[in-house]
Amino acid sequence: MANPLRRIHCHGGRPCRRLASRGGPINSTFSHRASSSPLRAAEPSSPRWSSHSSVPGPQSVAAPQIGRSSTSPLALLGIGLGLLAGAVAGWAFSTSDRKQGSAKPQYATIAQMEQAITEVQRALGEDSVSTDSEILLAHGYSEWSTVNIDRLPVAVVFPSSTEEVSTVAKICHKYNIPIIPFSGGSSVEGNFSAPVGGFSVDFMNMNQIVKFRPEEKSSAGYNLNSLFVGSEGTLGLVTEATLKLAPAPTSTGVAVISFPTIKSAASMAVDVVRKGIVVGAIEILDDVQMKVINKIGATGRTWREEPTLFIKFTGDQDVVDHNIKLVQKVAREHGSPKMEFENDAEKQKVLWSARKEALWSMLALRTSGSEVWTTDVAVPLSRVAELIECSKKDLDNLNLFGSIIGHVGDGNFHETILFDGAKERQRVEQSVHRMVRRALDMEGTCTGEHGVGLGKIDSLQDELGDAPLSVMRAIKTSLDPKWLMNPGKIFHFQQ
Numbered sequence: 001m002a003n004p005l006r007r008i009h010c011h012g013g014r015p016c017r018r019l020a021s022r023g024g025p026i027n028s029t030f031s032h033r034a035s036s037s038p039l040r041a042a043e044p045s046s047p048r049w050s051s052h053s054s055v056p057g058p059q060s061v062a063a064p065q066i067g068r069s070s071t072s073p074l075a076l077l078g079i080g081l082g083l084l085a086g087a088v089a090g091w092a093f094s095t096s097d098r099k100q101g102s103a104k105p106q107y108a109t110i111a112q113m114e115q116a117i118t119e120v121q122r123a124l125g126e127d128s129v130s131t132d133s134e135i136l137l138a139h140g141y142s143e144w145s146t147v148n149i150d151r152l153p154v155a156v157v158f159p160s161s162t163e164e165v166s167t168v169a170k171i172c173h174k175y176n177i178p179i180i181p182f183s184g185g186s187s188v189e190g191n192f193s194a195p196v197g198g199f200s201v202d203f204m205n206m207n208q209i210v211k212f213r214p215e216e217k218s219s220a221g222y223n224l225n226s227l228f229v230g231s232e233g234t235l236g237l238v239t240e241a242t243l244k245l246a247p248a249p250t251s252t253g254v255a256v257i258s259f260p261t262i263k264s265a266a267s268m269a270v271d272v273v274r275k276g277i278v279v280g281a282i283e284i285l286d287d288v289q290m291k292v293i294n295k296i297g298a299t300g301r302t303w304r305e306e307p308t309l310f311i312k313f314t315g316d317q318d319v320v321d322h323n324i325k326l327v328q329k330v331a332r333e334h335g336s337p338k339m340e341f342e343n344d345a346e347k348q349k350v351l352w353s354a355r356k357e358a359l360w361s362m363l364a365l366r367t368s369g370s371e372v373w374t375t376d377v378a379v380p381l382s383r384v385a386e387l388i389e390c391s392k393k394d395l396d397n398l399n400l401f402g403s404i405i406g407h408v409g410d411g412n413f414h415e416t417i418l419f420d421g422a423k424e425r426q427r428v429e430q431s432v433h434r435m436v437r438r439a440l441d442m443e444g445t446c447t448g449e450h451g452v453g454l455g456k457i458d459s460l461q462d463e464l465g466d467a468p469l470s471v472m473r474a475i476k477t478s479l480d481p482k483w484l485m486n487p488g489k490i491f492h493f494q495q
């Protein structure tokens, strides 16, 4: 029998999908809108601009070649510790690169980028690069991102193997071209935007299972896996990942419980976790979110318009049955005797559909000029009910239309605010800033899962202060002395 803890090892190998040929403007600023995208069908509501667009970029820079070295071979650094293993296309940088690592980064000229595109096409094939305007837009803009900037990548590259990623990285290194890794494009804090242009490297072709292998162990040396987790493409390109597999549960169930107040719903969730009741997921949706889901009607049923917990159960049938009874008891203690429960697979999907449709229902409410801001924080479990209640009051006091969703069992919750982009952006920013401040005061973090990207740079500074950020900058500079990897994200360059 197969080892249930075997691991999948994945990387590329599939032939590159045919892409639109080059045709888009090489000097790509944000002056156009897509009607459809072959990669992600998302029409932007309206461009949003941020203060980050003043970073010197390909349009403004005469591109002196910082630290160009005739001996700058590109190294592949394999990381294979713990649950994640990857091969990272990094730079085996020369002494001259290192010395100049603290100089302000300067990037390639348009002519150099054109030349680099030609070289990538020569090495990887004509179809491996696209400058089609819709594809650039899909790789530099996101309608559900809190931040969008007025630049797009100048090209999108679609490598199919670690070797091809390495080739692209070498060419970018030669010409000082920023590299922005891109996978699903679902991040929401401007994580994959291109404030200084450059190449977006899309991993869509690197979707192969490489091999199954038994679990490896290593606890020696620096934990490079952890270094790359949370680096958001600022340190290197991950080309392989090793995942630990768990046995599929033999039985599952979904429960839905409504509450009179958001605080009572959050308190119940915290109690379930504290009592050690095993649940697969525990999610909170507030009354506003439930109303929106009913209004849009994407789930095929009508919900009680009250703060609601959605709980998943997994395990053997007797374990699931036992845990459901325990949760029912806790619900009664928290004043909510009524719990809907399903163990039929299809009916479970219907019950969970409200959770799945939450953001899309908010997006569907937009009218012309309205935008969505969706962001997250996380706090210790003991503070989560209080934080959610305060944040909800803050939204109400500001007369902003926003809903609350949370992976509340992890102390993580999200605000999704629908607002008039022209009139209300500042108020939304202030409200989000206050939410982050409250989370930090409660010994929490400015983001539980969305990452820092562009949108939370200042929040990260508030959370960590100067010293940890200096260490992060030093690590980045030593691995990426030219600051080519996803520049402008997580923290700003400092000399």
Ligand SMILES: Cc1cc2nc3c(=O)[nH]c(=O)nc-3n(C[C@H](O)[C@H](O)[C@H](O)COP(=O)(O)OP(=O)(O)OC[C@H]3O[C@@H](n4cnc5c(N)ncnc54)[C@H](O)[C@@H]3O)c2cc1C
Residues within 6 Å of the ligand: 144, 180, 181, 182, 183, 184, 185, 186, 187, 188, 191, 192, 203, 232, 233, 234, 236, 237, 238, 239, 359, 449, 450, 451, 486
């Ligand atoms: C509706 C919705 C629900 C969401 N729910 C959740 C949730 O429940 N939990 C959660 O954690 N997040 C959630 N998110 C946020 C988002 O989906 C996650 O942040 C997700 O992990 C991003 O993955 P991605 O493949 O789309 O990465 P992308 O958006 O493509 O990239 C994210 C970052 O990783 C970098 N990157 C991408 N590929 C590589 C690579 N190969 N090597 C190095 N760096 C790379 C990029 O440069 C970027 O900085 C949600 C988002 C949406 C829109």
